[in-house]
Amino acid sequence: MYAVPVIIGIIVIFGAAKRVPVFDCFTEGAKEGLKSVLSIAPSLIGLIFAVTMLDASGFFELLADALSPLCVSAGVPPQVVPLAVIRPVTGSGSFAVLSGIIDKYGADSLIGKTASVISGSTETTFYAITVYYGAVGIKKTRYTVPAALTADMIGMLTAVWSCAAFG
């Protein structure tokens, strides 16, 4: 856990060595940061609102049920399918699912390991897309979503297979 302090230290020391007005630069950048937060706020609120509703409606459970035969034939343990479905959509939701799986099956069981690797090797895709495109006012996403989901899927399958092979 040294990474963050070390990087901050390097930046500040490097700046001081090059005789840059470190604090002025910092406040200037921080102001930009504040503006960015404001510019992404509306789209982020809309998306999180919709995702929270979708989550509560039981949609993801239905989707996981529908997908599980397909996943099982690809070698995915049925217990991790709900996690795989929810992972690209909500970070906190999938974290809750992950702790549930680990509690139930143990961190070092194959299922627990697979679930951990899935969580570690993928991101909350929809959140990232909203934040990044929302920040610059882009409304059409072209092929971003299919491309990102393909990458997620490949990441998850890789996780499952590598755990099965080495786990």
Next chain:
Amino acid sequence: MIVLSLVCAAVTGRMEQLSQAAAEGADKAVRLLISMTGSMCLWCGLMNTADKSGATRLLSRLSAPALTRLMPALKNNRAAMNAVSANLTANFLGLGNAATPLGIMAMKELQKTNTLRDAPDSSMIIFVVLNTASIQLIPSTIAALRQAAGSSSPYSILPCVWLSSALALL
């Protein structure tokens, strides 16, 4: 999405939870934004300092060979190149808090040269997909939940390799 959730709730009989979620959703978003504001300001400030001192230029020179292959348009866009390499470095080190503000900065730089205005150009798409695939050396949050960090880190590299081939297809 909202219509879909109404239909699902009707099917699963969870209307009560749904109305509760509707009340919570916006609230949750604002809380997230507030907690994000701090790290956003911190990292944008540090990034600006690093920019002025030339530290990011150094970093982007190091990562240039790999990056220009993935995003050829970056070659003529110094500022975007700096921000993109900083974001990917933060991702690589598992600094999720730092990666988001740096990524937003990178997107802003990329948008300046984007001719499509309200749709992303291909380097923006590649950049976002790279971020969603989350290339990490140390998945620190997950490692905190379980001690088996050693066993899970080697695999996180694999999606990155796969990703490039998935992108080549598109």
